[in-house]
Amino acid sequence: MTEMSMTETILVINAGSSSIKFQLFDAADGTLPVRLRGRIEGIGTAPRLIVQESGQDGSRDGGVTLPAESGDGVPGALAFLGAWLRGRLGGAMPVAVGHRVVHGGPAYDSHVAVDDAVIGTLETYVPLAPLHQPNNLAPIRAIRKLLPDVLQVACFDTAFHRHHSEPADRYAIPDALHREGVRRYGFHGLSYEYIAGRLPDLAPGIAGGRVVVAHLGSGASMCAIQDGRSVDSTMGFTALDGLPMGTRPGQLDPGVVLYLMDKGMDARAIERLLYHDCGLKGLSGISNDVRDLLASTDPRAKLALDCFVYRASLAIGALAAAMGGIDGLVFTAGIGERAPAIRKAIAERARWLGVDLDEAGNAANALCITTPDSRVKGWVIPTDEERMIALHTRAILRRHRSA
Template sequence: MDSILVVNAGSSSLKFQLFSIDEGDTLGRLLKGQLQGIGTRPRLLVHDARGQVVAENAFPPGEVKDLAAAQDIVGAWLIGHVGTPPTTVGHRVVHGGPLYSQPTVVDDQVLTSLEKFIPLAPLHQPNNLAPIRSIRRQRPDLLQVACFDTAFHRSHSEIADRFAIPEPFYREGVRRYGFHGLSYEYIAGRLRELEPDLQKGRVIVAHLGSGCSMCAMVGGRSVESTMGFTALDGLPMGTRPGQLDAGIVLYMLAEKHMDVKAVEHLLYHECGLKGLSGISSDVRELLASSDERARLALEYFAYRVAMAAGALTAAMGGLDGFVFTAGVGENAPAIRLAIMERLAWLGLDVDPVANGQGGLRISSARSRVTVLTIPTDEEQMIARHTLAVLSQTRRSDSH
């Protein structure tokens, strides 16, 4: 059986899904799993296509000390369970820089190029590349495909791409990339299926999770995004500040005598909802808290999302639809309501019952803007891209 393994590696977890390649090059989801708690309390949990648990194993911390070890365990479990290794592996890679705007077969040269973007995504890029290296050491013949979170936004105009800094920086790649592109690409496809007329118009998609960004789409193509050169920009997130006056960083360096590593750690790990509340980076905990600081953090979050929506609407010259997606966007009705109430001036009017139930359409009949909640599926998008690359590779090999 031909199959595609999709790998989405984080800082302390390895998410994976296995898809069969069925007749007519269609994909069938076989398994969905995660090895989480890497280096602390490692635990493997795998479900089949029906949602039934097929594996649940705990490991001593020393047995799964890093992502390479996690990949080895997942690979061994998959071969033992399925019987054969995957035909190809697709990976989520957060930063493709200026070089990569399409899914790309990974060889040594590509891997070296992608390592150069680690400073632009220090939370993600090293973890995305670790399983690729591990698989290349063990199975150098296995086709691996990198799918980039920045690629969907390469349709931006030069004006949207640039910072107001000297030209040499732009030429060497200091520009606004945007992220969460695999999620946005999936949502654009779902909009085409669910609301084809809306998909042709002007839509804001809000990917709200532990990492957050928003994308302005016209005709299903990205024209603007809240994230820029790195995944620190734009909206406040679980532990990242979002938009920040660059002078604050200068102040930290010059007046607080912090070194670069200390500033990097602060901006990636101690800011955002965690920094504002002093309690947690988890929206669920903040919603359950009676602490005034939790309320402040959530109000600030809704305020900044609404402000960004206004800017994205200006970039498109109007607004026809608004889509919530990702963990917070899909599962926190109170956050959706707070954001929509701040956007009433744009024509958003909420249906409180539909919003509370988390239905597809959560705007009222009188709302001038259609508001939807659509679950995202980055792994499905990666599998589709990987299948396309595999098919193209096979056609090339046959000639």
């Protein structure tokens, strides 16, 4: 059977260090509607399941505190979630599980069904994404033990960027290192792929043109997309590169790392510094949350935001140069979708490129935030990485059934 039955669902998991976000999609419907979404938070301390049912207009269930035996980290939390889903689905279980995996390394330029060999390869990329990769792999391992016959699919943030030109992806290092996999990968690819897929419907005037997409959240990057394909990205070998982020520095002279080593810091100490203590948190000394910084009167908060905006405006110019021009600018992710002040500051710095901001539309989080006469059109488009994972998971499931 190649078609989904009316009761079949696909579970999508996006795992962090102490929480698991999930969505359950109706696999039988071609539009993949969401049946429910939720998260398990407090893993390792006091885990709690919070669920939002489809059609509840954003309201959530009160939450369920997991029993004591579910406190065994990710495996225990997933075992509880599996039992809870089985009860909610009348004894059925999802026919496939899709996972966000940040780093696909040199081995994977597309999304793949998971087996032991795939897990082993992805494990070797943990040093390239130490904040994300271990947390992405933990639920894959746990589900393989709990439900060994259920298809699992790894969907990579790097895959969308794996067809760049060689000059875009090469570092000026010896070729032997490049062949080992030291190259520019780019991240947030699932988000950029979703935005590229939405442009023909929401912004057809720029969909086939040259678009800079700004994925601005706690992790932040920008991508040049031309005719729906990634041309270049601000992130490189790891998710430390590019724009300043919540706790990561963004672009950094490698000489800084050598300096820290000469000061006596080892690799793990430098890793902790660069992943946890830099970015907006390091600049401000206050918070890594843009909402806190916008509300603060401390001059260090203003400095942190000014640095963020400045680097973002530089990136727009660089990415436009990569495409030979720019037709559209799209903001997405938490800051991009919900921080009009940051969008305004970035757009004003991009005025020289032809961005003419509609301040009222921007303040209202309108879909289009530029004036009718703006040469470069500006848009705010919410991203949906989980839907992209569900789409890729369904496609791989269908191929497996056909085979």
